[in-house]
Amino acid sequence: MKLAIIGGGSTYTPELIDGFIRNRDVLPVDELWLIDPSEERRRLVGAMAQRMFARGGHPGVVHATDDLVAGVADADAVLFQLRVGGQQARHGDETWPHEAGVIGQETTGPGGFAKALRTVPVVLDAAEQVRRYAKPGAWIIDFTNPVGIVTRALLTHGHRAIGLCNVAIGFQRRFAARFDVAPSAVRLDHVGLNHLTWERGVHVEGRGDVLPELLSTDLPELAQEVDLPAPLLTLQQAVPSYYLRYYYAHETVLREQLLEPTRAEVVQEVERALLAKYADPGIDTKPEELQRRGGAFYSEAAIDVLLSLTADRGDVQVLDVLNDGTLPFLPDDHVIEVPARIGAHGAAPLPVAPLPDDVRGLIADVAGYERLALDAAVHGGRDRVLHAMWSHPLVRDFDRAERLTDLLLAANAQHLAWA
Numbered sequence: 001m002k003l004a005i006i007g008g009g010s011t012y013t014p015e016l017i018d019g020f021i022r023n024r025d026v027l028p029v030d031e032l033w034l035i036d037p038s039e040e041r042r043r044l045v046g047a048m049a050q051r052m053f054a055r056g057g058h059p060g061v062v063h064a065t066d067d068l069v070a071g072v073a074d075a076d077a078v079l080f081q082l083r084v085g086g087q088q089a090r091h092g093d094e095t096w097p098h099e100a101g102v103i104g105q106e107t108t109g110p111g112g113f114a115k116a117l118r119t120v121p122v123v124l125d126a127a128e129q130v131r132r133y134a135k136p137g138a139w140i141i142d143f144t145n146p147v148g149i150v151t152r153a154l155l156t157h158g159h160r161a162i163g164l165c166n167v168a169i170g171f172q173r174r175f176a177a178r179f180d181v182a183p184s185a186v187r188l189d190h191v192g193l194n195h196l197t198w199e200r201g202v203h204v205e206g207r208g209d210v211l212p213e214l215l216s217t218d219l220p221e222l223a224q225e226v227d228l229p230a231p232l233l234t235l236q237q238a239v240p241s242y243y244l245r246y247y248y249a250h251e252t253v254l255r256e257q258l259l260e261p262t263r264a265e266v267v268q269e270v271e272r273a274l275l276a277k278y279a280d281p282g283i284d285t286k287p288e289e290l291q292r293r294g295g296a297f298y299s300e301a302a303i304d305v306l307l308s309l310t311a312d313r314g315d316v317q318v319l320d321v322l323n324d325g326t327l328p329f330l331p332d333d334h335v336i337e338v339p340a341r342i343g344a345h346g347a348a349p350l351p352v353a354p355l356p357d358d359v360r361g362l363i364a365d366v367a368g369y370e371r372l373a374l375d376a377a378v379h380g381g382r383d384r385v386l387h388a389m390w391s392h393p394l395v396r397d398f399d400r401a402e403r404l405t406d407l408l409l410a411a412n413a414q415h416l417a418w419a
Helices: 013-022 039-056 068-072 086-093 096-100 109-133 147-156 167-178 211-217 219-226 230-236 242-248 250-259 263-278 288-292 298-311 357-379 382-391 398-415
Strands: 002-006 031-035 061-065 077-080 139-142 161-163 186-193 196-204 315-322 335-343 346-349
Touching (some): 002 068, 031 039, 031 068, 039 263, 061 068, 068 109, 077 109, 077 298, 086 096, 086 109, 086 263, 086 398, 109 147, 109 357, 109 398, 139 147, 147 315, 147 335, 147 357, 161 315, 161 335, 167 186, 167 196, 186 357, 263 288, 357 382
Parallel strands (some): 002 031, 002 077, 077 139, 139 161
Antiparallel strands (some): 186 335, 315 335
16 A cells, blocks of 8 residues: 655654554555655655664655655555644744734634644645545545644545544543553543544443543542643533633633743754654664654554555544534534544544533534634635634634734735735
8 A cells, every 4th residue: 555644754754654563464555655845854754764664574665755746646545744834833823822812822723723724725735636646535634733624624625534633542542541441442422623622421341431430530630631620620521622721721821821932842842852863873763752742642543544444444433524413503514523433435423412502602613713714714815814813712802803813914924825
Protein backbone atom coordinates (compact mmCIF):
# COMPACT_ATOMS: atom_id res chain seq x y z
CA MET A 1 0.00 0.00 0.00
CA LYS A 2 1.12 3.54 -0.73
CA LEU A 3 0.45 6.06 2.00
CA ALA A 4 1.05 9.80 1.66
CA ILE A 5 1.30 12.34 4.48
CA ILE A 6 0.73 15.99 3.61
CA GLY A 7 2.70 17.84 6.24
CA GLY A 8 5.03 14.85 6.49
CA GLY A 9 7.88 17.04 7.71
CA SER A 10 6.07 17.51 11.01
CA THR A 11 7.98 16.48 14.12
CA TYR A 12 4.87 14.33 14.85
CA THR A 13 5.72 12.00 11.97
CA PRO A 14 8.03 9.60 13.87
CA GLU A 15 5.03 8.80 16.10
CA LEU A 16 3.29 7.50 12.99
CA ILE A 17 6.40 5.64 11.88
CA ASP A 18 6.53 3.89 15.24
CA GLY A 19 2.90 2.86 14.79
CA PHE A 20 3.50 1.58 11.25
CA ILE A 21 6.36 -0.56 12.52
CA ARG A 22 4.26 -2.07 15.32
CA ASN A 23 1.36 -2.78 12.93
CA ARG A 24 3.27 -3.85 9.84
CA ASP A 25 1.63 -7.29 9.76
CA VAL A 26 -1.86 -5.81 9.43
CA LEU A 27 -1.05 -2.50 7.72
CA PRO A 28 1.37 -3.29 4.88
CA VAL A 29 2.83 0.11 3.97
CA ASP A 30 5.18 -0.49 1.03
CA GLU A 31 5.69 3.19 0.17
CA LEU A 32 5.47 6.12 2.53
CA TRP A 33 5.58 9.57 0.93
CA LEU A 34 6.26 12.55 3.18
CA ILE A 35 5.11 15.75 1.45
CA ASP A 36 6.34 19.03 2.90
CA PRO A 37 7.46 22.44 1.55
CA SER A 38 10.44 22.62 3.94
CA GLU A 39 13.60 21.09 2.48
CA GLU A 40 15.21 20.83 5.90
CA ARG A 41 12.27 19.04 7.46
CA ARG A 42 11.91 16.68 4.50
CA ARG A 43 15.57 15.76 4.79
CA LEU A 44 15.68 15.32 8.57
CA VAL A 45 12.30 13.68 9.15
CA GLY A 46 12.57 11.54 6.02
CA ALA A 47 15.97 10.17 7.04
CA MET A 48 14.75 9.56 10.58
CA ALA A 49 11.72 7.68 9.28
CA GLN A 50 13.84 5.45 7.06
CA ARG A 51 16.23 4.67 9.94
CA MET A 52 13.29 3.76 12.16
CA PHE A 53 11.91 1.44 9.47
CA ALA A 54 15.31 -0.22 9.13
CA ARG A 55 15.71 -0.63 12.89
CA GLY A 56 12.22 -2.11 13.18
CA GLY A 57 12.66 -4.48 10.25
CA HIS A 58 9.95 -2.73 8.26
CA PRO A 59 10.30 -3.24 4.48
CA GLY A 60 8.68 0.08 3.56
CA VAL A 61 10.53 2.72 1.56
CA VAL A 62 10.30 6.36 2.59
CA HIS A 63 10.20 9.15 0.01
CA ALA A 64 10.32 12.83 0.93
CA THR A 65 9.21 15.46 -1.57
CA ASP A 66 7.66 18.88 -2.06
CA ASP A 67 5.91 17.60 -5.20
CA LEU A 68 2.31 17.09 -4.12
CA VAL A 69 1.28 15.32 -7.31
CA ALA A 70 4.13 12.81 -7.14
CA GLY A 71 3.46 12.28 -3.46
CA VAL A 72 -0.23 11.45 -3.77
CA ALA A 73 -0.11 9.71 -7.18
CA ASP A 74 -1.70 6.24 -6.85
CA ALA A 75 -1.87 6.58 -3.06
CA ASP A 76 -4.30 4.30 -1.23
CA ALA A 77 -4.82 6.87 1.54
CA VAL A 78 -3.61 10.36 2.38
CA LEU A 79 -3.15 11.85 5.85
CA PHE A 80 -3.45 15.61 6.25
CA GLN A 81 -1.45 17.08 9.14
CA LEU A 82 -0.34 20.43 7.76
CA ARG A 83 0.13 23.75 9.54
CA VAL A 84 -0.15 26.79 7.27
CA GLY A 85 2.18 29.51 8.53
CA GLY A 86 3.98 27.20 10.95
CA GLN A 87 4.54 27.94 14.62
CA GLN A 88 5.03 31.63 13.86
CA ALA A 89 1.40 31.94 12.72
CA ARG A 90 0.34 29.88 15.71
CA HIS A 91 2.15 32.30 18.02
CA GLY A 92 0.07 35.08 16.46
CA ASP A 93 -3.16 33.13 17.00
CA GLU A 94 -2.18 32.83 20.66
CA THR A 95 -1.35 36.51 21.19
CA TRP A 96 -3.17 39.08 19.03
CA PRO A 97 -6.64 38.19 20.47
CA HIS A 98 -5.32 39.40 23.85
CA GLU A 99 -5.40 42.96 22.49
CA ALA A 100 -9.19 42.72 22.50
CA GLY A 101 -9.47 40.90 25.82
CA VAL A 102 -10.07 37.40 24.43
CA ILE A 103 -8.10 34.18 24.91
CA GLY A 104 -5.58 33.25 22.22
CA GLN A 105 -5.70 29.62 21.08
CA GLU A 106 -4.95 27.90 17.80
CA THR A 107 -8.19 25.92 17.47
CA THR A 108 -10.73 27.81 19.57
CA GLY A 109 -11.95 31.40 19.51
CA PRO A 110 -10.51 34.11 17.22
CA GLY A 111 -7.16 32.35 16.89
CA GLY A 112 -8.81 29.13 15.79
CA PHE A 113 -10.85 31.13 13.30
CA ALA A 114 -7.64 32.60 11.85
CA LYS A 115 -6.22 29.11 11.49
CA ALA A 116 -9.35 28.00 9.65
CA LEU A 117 -9.10 30.94 7.23
CA ARG A 118 -5.45 30.11 6.46
CA THR A 119 -5.97 26.37 6.27
CA VAL A 120 -9.20 25.59 4.44
CA PRO A 121 -8.15 26.92 0.99
CA VAL A 122 -4.82 25.05 1.16
CA VAL A 123 -6.51 21.82 2.24
CA LEU A 124 -9.12 22.06 -0.52
CA ASP A 125 -6.43 22.63 -3.15
CA ALA A 126 -4.49 19.60 -1.89
CA ALA A 127 -7.64 17.49 -1.77
CA GLU A 128 -8.31 18.26 -5.43
CA GLN A 129 -4.92 16.79 -6.27
CA VAL A 130 -5.76 13.71 -4.23
CA ARG A 131 -9.04 13.34 -6.11
CA ARG A 132 -7.25 13.69 -9.43
CA TYR A 133 -4.11 11.62 -8.90
CA ALA A 134 -4.59 9.18 -6.01
CA LYS A 135 -6.23 5.81 -6.49
CA PRO A 136 -9.98 5.94 -7.10
CA GLY A 137 -11.71 5.88 -3.75
CA ALA A 138 -8.61 6.88 -1.78
CA TRP A 139 -9.47 8.18 1.68
CA ILE A 140 -8.34 11.43 3.23
CA ILE A 141 -7.79 11.27 6.99
CA ASP A 142 -7.74 14.77 8.39
CA PHE A 143 -5.80 15.58 11.55
CA THR A 144 -5.39 19.23 10.53
CA ASN A 145 -6.93 21.70 12.98
CA PRO A 146 -9.54 22.99 13.33
CA VAL A 147 -10.58 19.45 12.46
CA GLY A 148 -14.34 19.98 12.48
CA ILE A 149 -14.29 22.94 10.10
CA VAL A 150 -11.61 21.44 7.85
CA THR A 151 -13.37 18.06 7.63
CA ARG A 152 -16.67 19.73 6.80
CA ALA A 153 -14.92 21.72 4.06
CA LEU A 154 -13.64 18.47 2.58
CA LEU A 155 -16.99 16.69 2.79
CA THR A 156 -18.91 19.68 1.42
CA HIS A 157 -16.64 19.61 -1.63
CA GLY A 158 -17.28 15.92 -2.22
CA HIS A 159 -14.06 14.39 -0.91
CA ARG A 160 -13.87 11.00 0.81
CA ALA A 161 -12.71 12.28 4.18
CA ILE A 162 -12.85 11.42 7.86
CA GLY A 163 -11.75 13.74 10.65
CA LEU A 164 -9.62 12.55 13.53
CA CYS A 165 -8.79 13.95 16.97
CA ASN A 166 -6.83 12.38 19.82
CA VAL A 167 -8.96 13.65 22.73
CA ALA A 168 -11.25 10.61 22.90
CA ILE A 169 -8.49 8.04 22.54
CA GLY A 170 -6.59 9.82 25.32
CA PHE A 171 -9.58 9.47 27.65
CA GLN A 172 -10.04 5.85 26.59
CA ARG A 173 -6.43 5.02 27.46
CA ARG A 174 -6.70 6.90 30.74
CA PHE A 175 -9.81 4.97 31.84
CA ALA A 176 -8.40 1.65 30.61
CA ALA A 177 -5.36 2.15 32.83
CA ARG A 178 -7.61 3.13 35.74
CA PHE A 179 -9.49 -0.18 35.55
CA ASP A 180 -6.53 -2.27 34.37
CA VAL A 181 -8.16 -3.40 31.14
CA ALA A 182 -7.23 -3.25 27.49
CA PRO A 183 -8.26 -0.02 25.72
CA SER A 184 -10.58 -2.06 23.51
CA ALA A 185 -12.56 -2.94 26.65
CA VAL A 186 -13.52 0.72 27.16
CA ARG A 187 -16.30 2.41 25.19
CA LEU A 188 -17.00 6.12 25.59
CA ASP A 189 -20.21 8.10 25.23
CA HIS A 190 -18.24 10.93 23.65
CA VAL A 191 -20.27 13.73 22.11
CA GLY A 192 -19.93 17.24 20.73
CA LEU A 193 -17.95 19.10 18.11
CA ASN A 194 -14.22 18.86 17.63
CA HIS A 195 -12.52 20.41 20.68
CA LEU A 196 -15.94 20.92 22.27
CA THR A 197 -16.74 17.48 23.69
CA TRP A 198 -17.94 15.71 26.80
CA GLU A 199 -17.58 12.13 28.08
CA ARG A 200 -21.13 11.30 29.21
CA GLY A 201 -20.52 7.61 29.79
CA VAL A 202 -17.54 5.29 30.31
CA HIS A 203 -18.48 1.67 29.62
CA VAL A 204 -16.02 -1.00 30.75
CA GLU A 205 -16.54 -4.62 29.76
CA GLY A 206 -17.99 -6.57 32.66
CA ARG A 207 -18.72 -3.45 34.71
CA GLY A 208 -21.14 -1.34 32.68
CA ASP A 209 -21.07 2.45 32.86
CA VAL A 210 -18.47 3.41 35.47
CA LEU A 211 -18.76 7.19 35.03
CA PRO A 212 -20.91 7.66 38.17
CA GLU A 213 -18.29 5.74 40.13
CA LEU A 214 -15.48 7.82 38.65
CA LEU A 215 -17.26 11.07 39.45
CA SER A 216 -17.51 9.87 43.04
CA THR A 217 -14.14 8.26 43.69
CA ASP A 218 -11.85 10.05 41.20
CA LEU A 219 -13.45 13.49 41.05
CA PRO A 220 -10.44 15.56 42.23
CA GLU A 221 -8.09 13.81 39.80
CA LEU A 222 -10.50 14.15 36.87
CA ALA A 223 -11.08 17.83 37.60
CA GLN A 224 -7.35 18.44 37.80
CA GLU A 225 -6.74 16.66 34.49
CA VAL A 226 -9.20 18.87 32.60
CA ASP A 227 -8.28 21.90 34.74
CA LEU A 228 -11.86 22.72 35.69
CA PRO A 229 -13.66 22.97 39.05
CA ALA A 230 -14.83 19.65 40.47
CA PRO A 231 -18.37 21.00 41.15
CA LEU A 232 -18.72 21.71 37.42
CA LEU A 233 -18.13 18.03 36.60
CA THR A 234 -20.59 17.04 39.30
CA LEU A 235 -23.27 19.40 37.97
CA GLN A 236 -22.84 18.15 34.41
CA GLN A 237 -22.40 14.50 35.42
CA ALA A 238 -19.85 14.37 32.63
CA VAL A 239 -16.16 14.90 31.98
CA PRO A 240 -15.66 17.86 29.63
CA SER A 241 -12.55 17.95 27.50
CA TYR A 242 -9.77 20.33 28.44
CA TYR A 243 -10.86 22.61 25.59
CA LEU A 244 -14.09 23.44 27.44
CA ARG A 245 -11.87 25.38 29.83
CA TYR A 246 -11.70 28.17 27.26
CA TYR A 247 -15.46 28.60 27.66
CA TYR A 248 -16.04 27.68 31.29
CA ALA A 249 -12.99 29.52 32.72
CA HIS A 250 -12.28 32.14 30.07
CA GLU A 251 -11.11 34.94 32.35
CA THR A 252 -8.84 32.63 34.36
CA VAL A 253 -7.27 31.30 31.17
CA LEU A 254 -6.81 34.81 29.81
CA ARG A 255 -4.97 35.91 32.96
CA GLU A 256 -2.72 32.85 32.76
CA GLN A 257 -1.96 33.43 29.09
CA LEU A 258 -0.87 37.00 29.72
CA LEU A 259 1.76 35.76 32.19
CA GLU A 260 3.07 32.64 30.47
CA PRO A 261 4.96 31.80 27.26
CA THR A 262 2.68 30.80 24.41
CA ARG A 263 2.29 27.15 23.53
CA ALA A 264 3.87 28.00 20.16
CA GLU A 265 7.03 29.20 21.93
CA VAL A 266 7.17 26.03 24.00
CA VAL A 267 6.64 23.84 20.95
CA GLN A 268 9.32 25.68 18.98
CA GLU A 269 11.85 24.80 21.68
CA VAL A 270 10.72 21.17 21.67
CA GLU A 271 10.87 21.03 17.88
CA ARG A 272 14.41 22.41 17.82
CA ALA A 273 15.49 19.63 20.16
CA LEU A 274 13.63 17.01 18.12
CA LEU A 275 15.06 18.14 14.78
CA ALA A 276 18.55 18.03 16.30
CA LYS A 277 17.87 14.43 17.32
CA TYR A 278 16.48 13.59 13.88
CA ALA A 279 19.70 14.99 12.36
CA ASP A 280 21.80 12.47 14.32
CA PRO A 281 22.37 9.43 12.07
CA GLY A 282 22.88 7.30 15.17
CA ILE A 283 19.31 7.81 16.41
CA ASP A 284 16.78 5.35 15.00
CA THR A 285 14.03 5.28 17.64
CA LYS A 286 11.61 8.05 18.52
CA PRO A 287 13.15 10.41 21.10
CA GLU A 288 11.65 10.95 24.56
CA GLU A 289 11.20 14.64 23.72
CA LEU A 290 8.42 13.65 21.32
CA GLN A 291 6.15 13.06 24.32
CA ARG A 292 6.28 16.81 25.03
CA ARG A 293 5.32 17.73 21.47
CA GLY A 294 1.64 17.01 22.01
CA GLY A 295 -0.69 14.76 20.04
CA ALA A 296 -0.63 11.87 22.51
CA PHE A 297 -1.93 8.61 20.95
CA TYR A 298 -2.18 10.26 17.53
CA SER A 299 -0.39 7.35 15.88
CA GLU A 300 -2.73 4.80 17.48
CA ALA A 301 -5.81 6.79 16.45
CA ALA A 302 -4.62 7.29 12.87
CA ILE A 303 -3.60 3.67 12.44
CA ASP A 304 -6.91 2.44 13.88
CA VAL A 305 -8.71 4.48 11.22
CA LEU A 306 -6.46 3.20 8.43
CA LEU A 307 -6.88 -0.41 9.56
CA SER A 308 -10.66 -0.13 9.66
CA LEU A 309 -10.87 1.51 6.24
CA THR A 310 -8.53 -0.97 4.56
CA ALA A 311 -9.59 -4.16 6.38
CA ASP A 312 -13.31 -3.31 6.62
CA ARG A 313 -13.30 -4.08 10.35
CA GLY A 314 -16.66 -2.50 11.12
CA ASP A 315 -15.52 -1.45 14.59
CA VAL A 316 -16.49 1.67 16.56
CA GLN A 317 -14.17 4.66 16.91
CA VAL A 318 -14.71 8.29 17.88
CA LEU A 319 -14.46 10.31 14.67
CA ASP A 320 -15.46 13.59 13.07
CA VAL A 321 -18.26 12.72 10.68
CA LEU A 322 -21.43 14.16 9.15
CA ASN A 323 -24.22 14.64 11.67
CA ASP A 324 -26.84 12.91 9.52
CA GLY A 325 -29.58 13.41 12.11
CA THR A 326 -27.54 12.21 15.09
CA LEU A 327 -27.89 15.54 16.90
CA PRO A 328 -31.37 16.65 15.77
CA PHE A 329 -30.77 20.31 16.63
CA LEU A 330 -27.94 20.56 14.04
CA PRO A 331 -28.12 20.42 10.23
CA ASP A 332 -27.45 17.00 8.74
CA ASP A 333 -24.37 18.28 6.90
CA HIS A 334 -22.64 19.61 10.00
CA VAL A 335 -19.60 17.68 11.28
CA ILE A 336 -19.82 16.30 14.80
CA GLU A 337 -17.46 14.22 16.94
CA VAL A 338 -19.09 11.02 18.18
CA PRO A 339 -18.60 7.24 18.17
CA ALA A 340 -19.03 5.92 14.63
CA ARG A 341 -18.94 2.51 13.02
CA ILE A 342 -16.15 2.48 10.45
CA GLY A 343 -15.35 0.17 7.57
CA ALA A 344 -14.39 0.17 3.91
CA HIS A 345 -17.35 2.36 3.00
CA GLY A 346 -16.61 5.02 5.58
CA ALA A 347 -18.00 5.91 8.99
CA ALA A 348 -21.58 6.22 10.21
CA PRO A 349 -22.36 7.90 13.54
CA LEU A 350 -24.06 5.84 16.25
CA PRO A 351 -27.15 7.14 18.07
CA VAL A 352 -26.55 9.62 20.87
CA ALA A 353 -28.71 10.00 23.98
CA PRO A 354 -30.54 13.34 24.35
CA LEU A 355 -28.28 16.07 25.69
CA PRO A 356 -28.93 18.43 28.60
CA ASP A 357 -29.87 22.00 27.76
CA ASP A 358 -26.50 23.57 28.60
CA VAL A 359 -24.52 21.12 26.47
CA ARG A 360 -26.98 21.27 23.58
CA GLY A 361 -27.03 25.06 23.69
CA LEU A 362 -23.26 25.49 23.58
CA ILE A 363 -22.88 22.95 20.77
CA ALA A 364 -25.54 24.72 18.70
CA ASP A 365 -23.94 28.09 19.40
CA VAL A 366 -20.46 27.02 18.30
CA ALA A 367 -21.85 25.11 15.31
CA GLY A 368 -23.45 28.32 14.06
CA TYR A 369 -20.09 30.04 14.26
CA GLU A 370 -18.39 27.12 12.48
CA ARG A 371 -20.74 27.39 9.52
CA LEU A 372 -20.09 31.10 9.16
CA ALA A 373 -16.36 30.51 9.58
CA LEU A 374 -16.29 27.96 6.76
CA ASP A 375 -18.20 30.35 4.50
CA ALA A 376 -15.58 33.03 5.22
CA ALA A 377 -12.72 30.60 4.64
CA VAL A 378 -14.06 29.46 1.27
CA HIS A 379 -15.33 32.79 -0.11
CA GLY A 380 -13.27 35.41 1.75
CA GLY A 381 -14.27 39.00 2.43
CA ARG A 382 -14.07 41.18 5.51
CA ASP A 383 -17.84 41.16 6.07
CA ARG A 384 -17.92 37.35 6.19
CA VAL A 385 -15.00 37.36 8.63
CA LEU A 386 -16.72 39.95 10.82
CA HIS A 387 -20.00 38.02 10.80
CA ALA A 388 -18.31 34.79 11.91
CA MET A 389 -16.18 36.60 14.49
CA TRP A 390 -19.20 38.35 15.99
CA SER A 391 -21.11 35.05 16.20
CA HIS A 392 -18.46 33.26 18.26
CA PRO A 393 -19.66 32.80 21.86
CA LEU A 394 -16.29 34.00 23.19
CA VAL A 395 -16.68 37.32 21.31
CA ARG A 396 -20.31 38.41 20.83
CA ASP A 397 -19.71 42.16 21.41
CA PHE A 398 -19.82 43.84 17.99
CA ASP A 399 -17.16 46.48 18.68
CA ARG A 400 -14.85 43.75 19.97
CA ALA A 401 -15.59 41.67 16.88
CA GLU A 402 -14.60 44.57 14.62
CA ARG A 403 -11.36 45.02 16.56
CA LEU A 404 -10.59 41.30 16.37
CA THR A 405 -11.38 41.22 12.66
CA ASP A 406 -8.88 44.01 12.00
CA LEU A 407 -6.26 42.25 14.14
CA LEU A 408 -6.84 38.93 12.36
CA LEU A 409 -6.59 40.42 8.88
CA ALA A 410 -3.45 42.37 9.73
CA ALA A 411 -1.73 39.32 11.22
CA ASN A 412 -2.71 36.96 8.39
CA ALA A 413 -2.65 39.10 5.25
CA GLN A 414 0.18 37.09 3.69
CA HIS A 415 -1.83 33.88 4.02
CA LEU A 416 -5.18 35.14 2.69
CA ALA A 417 -5.25 35.52 -1.08
CA TRP A 418 -8.28 37.81 -0.97
CA ALA A 419 -7.06 40.11 1.81
